[in-house]
Amino acid sequence: MNIYEISDSEFKKEITASRELKMFPAGTVILDMNSYVNYIPLVMSGSVKVVRTEEDGREILLYYLTPGESCISSILSGLTQGTSKVKAVVEEDAEILMLSLPKAKEWLTKYPEWSTFVFELYQKRFEDLVNMVNSIAFQKVDARLLYLLDQKSKLYKSKELSVTHQQLADELGITREAVSRVLKQIETEGKIKLSRNKITLM
Incomplete structure (x- = not known):
């Protein structure tokens, strides 16, 4: 599922009311390692790559975010008030919705479609990471x-x-x-x- 597949009209109204839409050029870091997450990024156009960076500067690509997708690491870190374990960099010029953290947390119990979106996103990214580990190992x-x-x-x-x-x-x-x-x-x-x-x- 991506955000475009959500049909609940009341939920869509809340997204519109609680959003901040921004344009980012390619190369912009929208989320850095060990930083606190202040919003949930939802890609509307363009793309974002999510990488893991080590202290020596080396990094490895984890996955890409395409239109209708969000970063599960951002969601988890934001909702638990933890720091980010990944870095998100705009790959192609992107239009991104900056969703309110309090609202995103409230929606988990208020709107089943949002919960489904988050859980399916978690499953997809977990599969991406398993594939990445298998690729490196085998x-x-x-x-x-x-x-x-x-x-x-x-x-x-x-x-x-x-x-x-x-x-x-x-x-x-x-x-x-x-x-x-x-x-x-x-x-x-x-x-x-x-x-x-x-x-x-x-």
Whole structure:
């Protein structure tokens, strides 16, 4: 379920009344590691990537947020008044609803559709994390890299991706040299075509 599938008219009225709509350019950090969550971000357009960052600066991509979705980590941290365990960065220019924390908590008991949305979002993100752990533990780098490129292709709705080797390395949590080497290997297999700061899926 995403937020667009919620049909309760009274709930939709409350969302409209309690929201703050903002535009964020690509690259904006809307939620940082160890910060307190002051609102629930709900993506209306564009996309947001959610990553885990370590003290040495390394990070790994956990999942993307697309229109109609929110960040379950933000919801859980906000509702429990804890600090964020992830960082959320705008991937594509995004329009985001900043939902009130008190209202989001109240809606859990007031509107069954909101509760369903939160629980289904939790299940989806848990499955994403399980897949990510399996990928790191059991898949070779080439399979992980191809999966990431496929994710980006679906996100941008294009086979042609404007992305650097360093960006891919950061999202996979490996070195740029390893990414460049594996990309060359995948290219020789005829699965992609490389050009300057651009990768085309075949």
